[in-house]
Amino acid sequence: MTRIMILAAPALMLILPGCIARTAANVVTLPVRAGGQVVDWSTTSQEESDRNYGRKMRKQEAREARERKKEEQRRRRECREAGYGNCG
Template structure:
């Protein structure tokens, strides 16, 4: 068993520098990636702005349609209360 461990040790040493270099690169680039993520979270892309504007306009149109419907119903009720037959 001890012989196998000594034979495997040089093979492990060949792979170890790659792992160390990769880990070091990840540690060095972590602050840059974190900073770019913060910038991404704090800014709005054009696609997001367009989507938000579209949602806002649809809500406004729906609100205006409800108000028009209420006003039309109120107008018809007043017309009928005034005694007119064709309040269509």
């Protein structure tokens, strides 16, 4: 068992510095990546802006269509109540 550890020690010494260097690089770049993520969350891309504008316009058009339909129904009802026959 001791021989295996003695033989494995040089191999581990070659592998561990890479792990340590990679971990150190991750620790160093973490604030930069986190800052980039915050900027991404706080800004709106052109695609997102277009999508949001399209959604807003569709909702507005749907609301206007409902209002037109209600107004048309009200106009027809008032026409019929007034006694006109061609209230189309």
